[in-house]
Amino acid sequence: MPIIMISGAPHGQSEALAKRLQELTGWPLLGRQVLLEEARKAGIKVGRLINAVIRSVGSQEKLAREKDLYLAFITKRLCESVIDDNLIYYGRFGHLLCPGVSHRIRVGLTTPMHQRVKNVMQQLNLPQEKAITYLEQIDADVEKWSKFIHRETAGHDPRYYDICLNLQHINIDYAAEMIHQMSELPEFAATKQSRRQLEDLLLAARARLLLAANDQTRNAELGVRAKDGVLTVTYMPRQKVDENTIKNALADLEGCREQLCTMAETSILWIQERFDPESESFSQINQLAQRWGAAVELLRVVPSTEAEKKPAQAEPVQQSAEYTGGVEDDGPEIDDGGLTRTMDELIAEGRFAGARTIYGDKKDILDVCQEGGNYSLVVIGDMFLEKGHEARMRDTRELAIGIRDSIKVPVITANEMQSRFLFGKRHLVRLLAFAALVACIYLLVFHFQEPILSLLGGKLHEKMKWLSSLAVAIFVPVVAYCYSTVTGLLLKAVGID
Amino acid sequence: MKETVSIMVIDDEPVVGQRLKPMLEDMGHQVEVFVNPVEAMEHFKNNPTDIVITDIRMDDMEGIEILEQIQFNHQETKVVMITGYATLELARESMAKGAFDFIAKPFKFKEIRNTISKAVDAIKAESKSRVGA
Amino acid sequence: MEHLVVHFLHIDLATALQVVLLGFIGGVLSGFIGSGGAFFMTPGMMNLGVEGVIAVASNITHKFGKAMVGSRKHGEAGNVDKKLAIFLLVTAVAGIQLAVFINSMLFRGGTGHGSAKGAGANLYISIVFSTILLFVALSMLRDLINSSRNKEEGGGPSQKLARFFKRFNLPPIIYFKVADIRVSLWVLLGVGVATGYLAGTIGVGGFIGVPAMIYILGVPTAVATGTELFLAMFMGAYGALSYAYQGFVDIRLTMLLYLGSLLGIYLGVFGVKVVHEKIIRLVTSLIILLCVLSRVIAIPVYLRQLNLLNMDPSLDVYFNMTSKFFLFASGITGCLVILFFVIRAYRQRRGIQHSIRVACQDTSADLKPEAVTTTG
Structure with missing residues (x-):
């Protein structure tokens, strides 16, 4: 018997379908609204998340943790609500919850627009025109929400569902009947493994909530x-936690066979002046970290000249415990060069190892690298932005060499990372063509040595001295250019460039 | 053209008004705070303000109702909804019913400050166009 | 017209290969330290039986194209400050003219680039060469040792002199974008003329120019190298055309040199990009030192010729041989050291890039495990 996850657009028939199914099966029922309300009561700042979606402000805010907690809470409540392997959940993205549990039936429900418009007109007392605009806007919001919370954009992709139902032609009763029949298929019966997976999800969610509740x-x-x-908690080097604090926080955790605390071993240090989580470098570093199981530490460098104009960075203000009625003090307002947004993204990926801002120059960067943890790679992104292109490239390179020499760790610049293997077919053709040309030139010269030498220093030269100058002036650069193209491409082919 | 606008804050939690009032006054506006929405609406009938900041979920009267009433009689008043029970639906419903903005709690001062500034700008722009016409 | 009796050498395969090798070593050196082709290749070719003038001429012709290629490559890496090069070129030419004038006044016999006649001139040049370059090399070495001892300075070249000259902030101050330095025009003029003068006297430009740029103007090491090569292109062009006009250029030799040097120069430039800047300075000073040694050993011969020293003339051969040995030793060791560092850096880089490439390819496959695995 399975868990049924119904996903449908707001003001559709998901709730009706869920209720009908409950009548048929008698399984417990859980709706999105209830979960949201409970999450709010549990102290999760759902409002923040909603603000971030409806008012694209708050991009500077650290919301990754809040998102994590929200998902953990929902997962926990979902898992706890399952009775005898059964549950009916209806919401917008139910199909994305509890991943990997095979006794889920993920139902994608499409309610015809006219029906939704009718629902809105009734429920919210809106005229038809406004109801349509309202639905358009809310659909867009929901799309944003999915991207923001679930990091998925393919909400409508049928690959994510076990069954997609369209209520245009069939009615709720029929749809409920179909799902009910489907739920009796052996494929959706709970197995030892899928129960285990559900328990693991619950365990991790509980642990996460406990850790968030501990000071x-x-x-x-x-x-x-x-x-x-077995619960594994990974903590990053250079944080104020260790195994003991984590175990203390998790003392009340139920259903845990064993607890392991590990410090993230490999980490990548990313040094840059301004960060952007949408950049190519970010996705590459992220991929690399994913592959290596490494965490990424960010080091933002503010050039010392700029630092002189600015006061030192303020420490984040501790939230006062006083009740504010939801009206909170402003945090410190600083331009942090995209650091927070990048951090957020890394936290969401679970590979955040720390972030720092330093004011200074190459020497200060070297100092930081030396006192740092055990990096497995240092990536140097866009640095020395206020300098000219050439000086920037050179300084970046020198910084890379300096870091490599001082901490004996591989260092790579973002440019190098992006230039994958550059030697392509066109290069090969060019190489061959120029090689042939050079061979011809050399053969010709060495075959007709006498007339050439006569021109350069023999009888012919005597008559027309300027001609040899001219010949040299034209010929030498041509040979040098052709042959250097050949050698350059050859070396490029083996990766020396 | 006026720089100062009048603002009414309605929230059944006193702390919200207590925190918002000094901030809004610092911005140079006249602020009245109400804990009881029914009283607030009574007062509003005779003394309409330029901006109303209202909570949504209150015991005696829902924020949405306040919004609808104000929109019916005083279209030029900007209504800003703040609520601790925010959902995307509620936000869009408020906007569809004519709210100037919707802010979910918890929020930071700067968020409401931005919203109020925008509302003041809108009020100014409207009064200008009225004078011009 | 005496030069018509010039005989171009018959080139067999063995000679050709040796010339190519000479070219390669010279190329690596000049790509890496910005100079060092001429001091090494000219005597090398003469050893193979090429006449002095022709060796010089073919070499300078070769320098023209080599510097062109090298500076283009350095330019791509952001190591060439053209503006700085132009300023230095103009002042250095003035300095060279000054050197030629003074030297010809000193020695009526006339001294010129590589074709000095008379032991007096030779002695004078050798002494100036040795003292100045010894001073340059030793200061570079001392600076290296100091900076590696105290990490506080960050290991860069000493900025003492540069800072000292910076105090002459007599306007006009000129900003050089690529080198990222600000220098008073007057300091620049002084440095240019002085290096030009010394280069004109001892015949080796880069050995003076590169350290002068690093220590006096405060130019980053890599830029000093690249800019020197850019300068050398003009010098080479000028030399090549005038020698060609006189009919001394053996284009075959030049072409054979290219075969080696254009490969070498790319390796050298790559080295500048991947090797620590300290090593560039270390190698430069090492090579200069060995060159100085080679020249110092030759001094007794000149002294004897001037009857200032009592010595058996038959010993000349040994002195000359030892001198030559150190000259070649400096070139070859320098080249080997550079290649060692280049290969090491290359392998490191290859390793990282390989693992990164593997990582980037593999992850694209398991981007959406949920959608792929559970649809069935």
Whole structure:
């Protein structure tokens, strides 16, 4: 018997379908609204998330943790609501919840627009025109929400569902009947493995919520994973947590066979002046980190000349515990060069190892690298932005060499990372053509040595001295150019460039 | 053209008004705070303000109702909805019913400050066009 | 017209290969330290039986194209400050003219680039050469040792002199974008004329120009190298055309040199990009030192010729041989050291790039595990 996850657009018939299914099966029912309300009561700042979606402000805010908690809470409540392997959940992105549990039936429900418009007109007391605009806007919001919270954009992709139902021609009763029949298929019966997976999800979610509730671990960046009842918490080097604080925080955790705390071993240090989570470099570094299981530490460098104009960075203000009725003090307002947004993105990926801003020059960067943890790679992104292109490239390169020499760790510049293997077919053709040309020139010269030498220093030269000058002036650069093209391409082919 | 506008804050939690009032006054506006929405609406009938900041979920009267009433009688008043029970639906519903903006709680001062500035700008622009016409 | 009796050498395969090798070594050196082709290749070719003038002429012709290629490559890497080069070129030419004038006044016999006649001139040149370059090399070495001892300076070249000259902030101050330095025009003029003068006297430009740019103007090491090569292009062009006019250029030799040097120069330039800047300075000073040694050893011969020293003339041969040995030793060791560092850096880089490439390819496959695995 499975868990049924119904995903449908707002003001559709998901709730009606869920209720009909409950009548048929008697399984427990859970709706999105209820979960949201509970999450709010549990202290998760859902409002922040909603603000971020409807008012594209707050991009500077650290919301990744809030998102994590929200998802953890929903997962926990979902898993806890399952009785005898059964649950009916209806919401917008149910199909994305509880990944990897095979006794889920993910139902994609499409309600015809006219029906939704009718629902809105009734429920919200809006005229038809406004109801349509309203639905258009809310659909766009929901799309944003999915991208923001679930990091998925393919909400309508049928690949994500086990069954997609369109209520244009069939009615709710029929749809419910179909799902009910489907739920009796052996394929959707709970297995030992799928139950285990559900338990693991619950365990990880609970652990995450406990860690967030504990004062000592609240602000730490922790990776939480559960597998076969074994909970692994990964903490990043140079944080104010260690194994003991984590174990203390998790003392009340139920259903845990074993707890492991590990420090993230490999980390990548990314040095840059301004960060952008949408950049090519970011996705590459992120991919690399994913592959290596490494965490990424960010180091933002503000050139010292700029630093003189600015006061030192303020420490983040501790939120006062006083009740504010939801009206909170402003945090410090600083332009942090995209650091927070990038951090957020990394936290969401679970590979955040820390971030720092330093004011200074190459020497200060070297100092930081030396006191740093055990990096497995240092990536130098766009640095020395206020200098000219050439000086920037050179300084970046020198910084790379300096870091490599001082901490004996591979260093790569973002440019190098982006230039994958550059030697293509066109290069080969060019190489061959120029090689042939050079061979011809050399053969000709060495075949007709006498007339050439006569021109350069023999009888012919005597008559027309200027001609040899002219010949040299034209010929030498041509030979040099052709042959250097050949050698350059050859070396490029083996990766020396 | 006036720089100062009048603002009414309606929230059944006193702390919200207590925190918003000094901030809005710092911006140079006249602020009245109400904890009871029914009283607030009574007062509003005789003393309409330029901006109303209202909570949505209150015991005696829903924020959406306040919005609808104000929109019916005083279209030029900008209504800003703030709520701790925000959903995307509620936000869009408010906007569809003519709210100037919708802010979910918890929010930071700067968010409401931005919204109020925008509302003041809109009021100014409207009064200008009225004078011009 | 005496030069018509010039005989161009018959080139067999063995000679050709040796010329190519000479070219390669010279190329690596000049790509890496910005100079060093001429001091090494000219004597090298003469050893193979090429007449002095022709060796010089073919070499300078070769320098023209080599510097062109090298500076283009350096330019791509952001190591050539053309504006700086032009300023230095103009002032250096003035300095060279000054050198020629003074030297010809000193020695009526006339001294010129590489074709000095008379032991007096030779002695004078050798002494100036040795003292100045010894001073340059030793200061560079001392600076290297100092900077590696105290990490506080960040290991860069000493900025003491540069800072000292910076105090002459007599307007007009000129900003050089690529080198990222600000220098008073007057300091620049002084440095240009002085290096030009010294270069004109001892016949080796880069050995003076590169350290002068690094220490006096405060130019980053890599830019000093690249800019020197850019300068050398003009010098080479000028030399090549005038020698060709006189009919001394053996284009075959030049072409054979290219075969080696254009490969070498790319390796050298690559080296500048991947090797620590300290090593560039270390190698430069090492090579200069060995060159100085070679020249110092030759001094007794000149002294004897001037009857200032009592010495058996038959010993001349040994002195000359030892001198030559150190000259070649400096070139070859320099080249080997550079190649060692280049290969090491290359392998490191290859390793990183390989692992990164693997990582980037593999992850694209498992981007959406959920959608792929559970649809069935």
